[in-house]
Amino acid sequence: xxxxxxKLNKVQILEMFARWAENNPAPRTELEYTNxxxxxxxxxxxxxxxxxxxxxxxxxxxxVADTPQKMLDLGLEGLKDYIKTIGLYNSKAxxxxxxxxxxxxxxxxxxxxxxxxxxALPGVGRKTADVVLNEAxxxxxxxxxxxxxxxxxxxxxxxxxxxxxxxxxxLKVVPEDFKLHAHHWLILHGRYICKARKPDCAKCNLSxxxxxxxxxx
Numbered sequence: 775x776x777x778x779x780x781k782l783n784k785v786q787i788l789e790m791f792a793r794w795a796e797n798n799p800a801p802r803t804e805l806e807y808t809n810x811x812x813x814x815x816x817x818x819x820x821x822x823x824x825x826x827x828x829x830x831x832x833x834x835x836x837x838v839a840d841t842p843q844k845m846l847d848l849g850l851e852g853l854k855d856y857i858k859t860i861g862l863y864n865s866k867a868x869x870x871x872x873x874x875x876x877x878x879x880x881x882x883x884x885x886x887x888x889x890x891x892x893x894a895l896p897g898v899g900r901k902t903a904d905v906v907l908n909e910a911x912x913x914x915x916x917x918x919x920x921x922x923x924x925x926x927x928x929x930x931x932x933x934x935x936x937x938x939x940x941x942x943x944x945l946k947v948v949p950e951d952f953k954l955h956a957h958h959w960l961i962l963h964g965r966y967i968c969k970a971r972k973p974d975c976a977k978c979n980l981s982x983x984x985x986x987x988x989x990x991x
Contacts (some may be wrong), residue, residue: 782930786949791952793979794934794959801958803909805829808836810910811877815845815870817905818897818977823861831857842874842883869897882929887911905957914953916944917970922957928968930985 782790803824803858807813812832820828835856845853853867860866873895875885885906886892892903904917916922918937922944926932932943948956964970967978975981975989 775844779873779880781929782947782983782985786983787931787947788949790929790980790983791949791959795952795955796961797979798959799964801955801962803958804906806832806836808840810906811842811883812836812840813910814885814892814895814898814902815905817902818873819857819860819866819960821862821866821897821902825963826978831860845870845874846878852877865899872896873898880981881952885910886972891916908957912954914956916941916948916953916957916960918944919961920970921962921968924970925960925964928973928984928986 777836803813803817805813805816805820806829807816814907816828816832819832835853839848839853839856850867850871852948853870857863857867876895877885881891887907889900889903889907892898892906893900901917901919904915907913908915908917918926918941923934923937923940926934926940926944932940934940934943945953952959963980967974973986973990975984975986976991978984981989
C-alpha cells in the first residue's frame with residue numbers, strides 16, 4: 775500500500791490531530807469492560823472479531839468472572855458457554871483460562887503494566903498489549919490494526935508496507951501532545967469514515983488535508 779500516497783508535512787499532521795481532538799477530546803475503546811482484567815480479556819477476545827460481537831458476549835460474563843480467580847472458578851466449559859458466539863472461541867477460551875492461571879500464580883491476580891510481561895501471557899500479542907497499556911495505564915502506545923494501517927497509508931500520515939513500519943513511523947510523526955489518544959482517533963476514523971471498501975470522504979473533516987487520490991463524493 776505504501777508508495778501510492780504522498781506524505782503529510784508536520785503542519786498538516788498537527789492540523790489533523792487538532793481536528794480530531796476538537797471533535798472527540800477523550801476517545802475510548804468501544805469494548806465494554808469493568809476493570810483492567812476484563813479489558814485485557816475483552817481485547818484478547820476481539821482478535822478477528824468485532825467489538826459489537828464481543829460486547830454482546832461479555833455483558834453476561836463480567837458479572838460472574840471479573841477477576842482471574844473468578845474466571846478459573848468458572849472453568850473452561852463455563853467460559854465457552856458465554857463466548858461461543860465469538861469466532862475462534864475454543865482457542866480463545868483456552869488462552870483466557872491459561873492467562874488467568876498465570877495472573878494468579880505470577881502476578882497476584884493483577885494485570886502487569888509492561889509490554890514484556892503482557893505479551894508473555896497466552897493469547898496476548900503486541901497489539902493486545904498496546905491497547906491495554908494505552909487504555910488502562912495511559913501509556914501512549916499505538917497498536918496498528920487494519921484500520922490504523924489503512925488510515926495511515928491513505929491519508930499520508932505514516933505510509934508503510936507493513937504494520938510494524940507504520941507503527942514505527944507513527945511514533946515518530948504523531949505530535950507528543952496527541953500521542954495518548956492517537957490510537958483511538960485513528961481506529962474510529964477508519965471504522966466510521968475511512969472505511970475499507972469505500973471511504974466516506976463527503977463526511978470526512980480531513981478531506982482537504984488527506985493525500986488519498988481517489989476521494990469519493
